[in-house]
Amino acid sequence: MSNSQPDKKTGEYVLLVDDDDALRDGIADMLRAVGYEVLCWPDSTVFLANVPRVAPAVLITDMRMPILSGVELHAELRRRDHWMPVIYISGESTVAQSILAMKLGAVDFLIKPFGREELLNAVVISIQKDRQRIHKLIQVTRVLQAQVQLSPREIQVHKLLLKGYNNSEIMSALQISLPTAKQYKSEVMRKLGVHSLSELIALTALPTDTN
Numbered sequence: 682m683s684n685s686q687p688d689k690k691t692g693e694y695v696l697l698v699d700d701d702d703a704l705r706d707g708i709a710d711m712l713r714a715v716g717y718e719v720l721c722w723p724d725s726t727v728f729l730a731n732v733p734r735v736a737p738a739v740l741i742t743d744m745r746m747p748i749l750s751g752v753e754l755h756a757e758l759r760r761r762d763h764w765m766p767v768i769y770i771s772g773e774s775t776v777a778q779s780i781l782a783m784k785l786g787a788v789d790f791l792i793k794p795f796g797r798e799e800l801l802n803a804v805v806i807s808i809q810k811d812r813q814r815i816h817k818l819i820q821v822t823r824v825l826q827a828q829v830q831l832s833p834r835e836i837q838v839h840k841l842l843l844k845g846y847n848n849s850e851i852m853s854a855l856q857i858s859l860p861t862a863k864q865y866k867s868e869v870m871r872k873l874g875v876h877s878l879s880e881l882i883a884l885t886a887l888p889t890d891t892n
Contacts, residue, residue: 692718693808694738698728698754699770700746704793708741711797712804725749725757732763736815739807744771744782744790755785764814766807770795824884827873835872838865843882 695717699705702723709719718735722728726748740758742751749757755767769782772793779790788810789803831839834855841851852862875881 692716694733694735695719695804696728696733696735696738696740696765697721698723698725698740698742698746698751700724700743704770708800711800715801717804725751725754729754729757732758732761736765737808737811738765739768739788739804739811740765741768741770741804744769745773752781752785755782755787759785766810766814768803768807820884824873830872831869835865835869838862839869839873842866842869842878 693716695709695712697705697709697712697719698721699708700723705721705723709721712719720733720735724746725742729749740755742754744751746754751767751769751771758765758767766788767782767786768789768791769787770791770793782790788807791799791803828836828839837855838851841854846854848859848862848866851857851866852859855862857865870876870881873881873884875884
């Protein structure tokens with residue numbers, strides 16, 4: 682059974698790639714029964730031909746499949762800048778495959794036969810990880826957009842604030858008045874949408890790699 686991308690854009694998505702029709706349909710039915718939006722593909726190449734941009738989402742894939750294995754699929758997704766969490770299911774796998782999957786960031790490995798609760802727990806954890814990834818991406822985007830709006834002088838103040846400078850030290854470093862230093866600090870924090878120095882440092886320190 683194969684699905685195209687649905688019209689509904691809300692909810693939590695499970696992207697399921699497995700060449701075993703019976704197992705794929707069984708997993709899909711189980712997850713749909715508890716409210717997940719499940720999209721299915723019979724092999725990696727069909728999936729890669731049109732990877733849906735849905736979120737939050739988790740990919741469930743068999744470790745061993747014809748044409749492209751689950752690990753090869755995972756690696757290709759990373760190369761294309763798709764960073765959804767990945768759960769592997771497998772009856773058997775080599776040590777090399779398992780190590781590579783871990784390096785690629787696999788969330789879990791489910792060994793066949795696996796139970797319903799084991800699967801659901803892995804999906805819940807993965808969806809939560811994807812929500813965190815999306816939240817971090819939104820924060821990073823907001824910071825980058827705000828930084829573009831900073832004036833050259835505000836950029837200088839921003840850098841000094843990140844080094845822990847107080848208003849008096851900013852005044853001395855930039856040879857400006859204390860009221861002016863306070864005003865620049867206020868403008869920097871307003872544009873970045875933060876209310877405290879600790880919040881400013883935490884927000885600006887977010888990595889731009891959001892995998």
